[in-house]
Amino acid sequence: MRACCAPHTPLFAPVGTQATVKALTPDQLEQLGAGLVLANAYHLYLRPGDQRVAELGGLHQFMQWPRPILTDSGGFQLFSLAEQRQVDQEGVTFRSHLDGSQHRITPERAIAIQENLGADIIMALDECPEPYDLEYNRLAMQRTHAWAERCVAAKQRQDQGLFGIVQGGVFPELRQQSAEFVAGLGTPGIAIGGLSVGETKSEMHSMLEVLDAALPGDRPRYLMGVGAPEDIVEAVMRGVDMFDSVLPTRLARNDAALTRSGRINVRTAALADDDRPLEPDCDCYTCTHFSRAYLRHLVVAREMLSATLLSIHNIRMLIRITTELREAIGEGTISSYADQFRAAFAEPVDLQ
């Protein structure tokens, strides 16, 4: 483990897949302390179209988010959401999950789309396989490396930082090889893909330890798609700086709150007369105003406000944890912080 290499890491980035963090205004996101927000090139390319976003002034103007934005290249979505996908050395041909229309994304196209969208941090196109097939992971890693080189070459805008992406499944030798290759590209940050995609927690931790040793210490390391509190703590202990996940907002829409002692099912009848806040020491708008009884009422009455208030709390919870981790790193107390966190935290029953 090493001290964080950038002033504002570790950080958690809420996800605004379609240029909106679900159920929240930019004002609310700013108030809860969000810095970086993630948006998705695959979704925005299909709708409303990256060219349209460019003509409307770019993503910052379009979604009215004045702080940094990161766009995912679409690699993950091409391998999880798109239909009739065909991969070749040059790129990916697929049908839209929205209307079945046919599209083709190459590394050069992925960069052009992200240059149109205009985020501050953009991602190389990668191939994200399931984690256990050694031969497929080797092939996908090699393709990801070749595509990353083409992305670096295709990049034209000087005001965006491009991150390369490490792949390699659950195979230490592939992860080592991928870390060395991507580090050699000289990108200002390095993303870690292909984790939290079906492997065990223990396997994820092992891969992060391999990467912690293999990656350079002078550039931020971004663990893509990870955002459970317990995963953030363990990953920061293994040198990760940046996180994003739909988890806090998706849980909110499914009536669950994240707390230090685990997840709360806000629908449960036990909360009907509970006048306490979700988390007594939390400083978020939800916890400083509303009782568990009110939140439970909103959930039972199927009121949209429940998704908003639970999203505020859940995102704030992750931002507070990353802030505390940052302070603990600065004070050299990260190990005891992690021990305390683990002792208080109950493993969640998966509510997704």
Place this chain on the structure above:
Amino acid sequence: MRACCAPHTPLFAPVGTQATVKALTPDQLEQLGAGLVLANAYHLYLRPGDQRVAELGGLHQFMQWPRPILTDSGGFQLFSLAEQRQVDQEGVTFRSHLDGSQHRITPERAIAIQENLGADIIMALDECPEPYDLEYNRLAMQRTHAWAERCVAAKQRQDQGLFGIVQGGVFPELRQQSAEFVAGLGTPGIAIGGLSVGETKSEMHSMLEVLDAALPGDRPRYLMGVGAPEDIVEAVMRGVDMFDSVLPTRLARNDAALTRSGRINVRTAALADDDRPLEPDCDCYTCTHFSRAYLRHLVVAREMLSATLLSIHNIRMLIRITTELREAIGEGTISSYADQFRAAFAEPVDLQ
């Protein structure tokens, strides 16, 4: 028409049926200038229960709305939403629209429920018939009068203002009679029920003119359930002070925006590249930040934020109109204001 009789009227009250104005936080409601908010005794009696709300500190504490609250008695819902309804002289027996459970509401029970909820303004129990049956309207009016007397007698809390409700369908002689009776109760405000329930606009205007002449000028007049911009202007011209309606939030959830020149269907493809705000001169959060193109994107992508942003605009539009009407009354320019409003406004195609 007469000058308004209370300092902050005419006013429009957004509706928080289930102790939440749909898709908005209390913070957002305060920011857009809402004063009075309406909640519904019928809904809150059934869920989460008025006794529970009382034990949790009352509605202000429960929903965290620090400004005035008005609760409807449930009369309207008993006659529009409840199932297997049986009315007698003593009260109403019905089955819940939620779970079919049987309940009975009397005038005394309606007051007790509203005293538990703890709003600032509460309503007498009334019977709200369809507007064209003379004999039924006469019967319902007489029952409404008898129930209003019992509500006045049953009321115990000194910190709540009870309004009587005028009924009488589209029949001038009934409306005249009801106005005189309700005025005689001496309640601090007088509500006008049984309008905007199927009659024509012309019939509504006629009834308001009858009531404008028949009602005392020293107490606010509250036209229940009316909130279309054109109806507000015409009703203020006929002496009405207070309005409530689900219209602005319901339209918002159905992708429609209220403007001075009529309604905008935000889903229409014509907005896809429109970088203007919904209404160029509007001061709301939505109009000062977001383009029509972005709002249309949210609607097409089925993002919850569209309901929030359109609700903010639609409610703010009605609050601005009532503020302008107040100023025009003060300046003696109400007739020319109304003429200008009518000239600009296009009759809406009903999108509900």
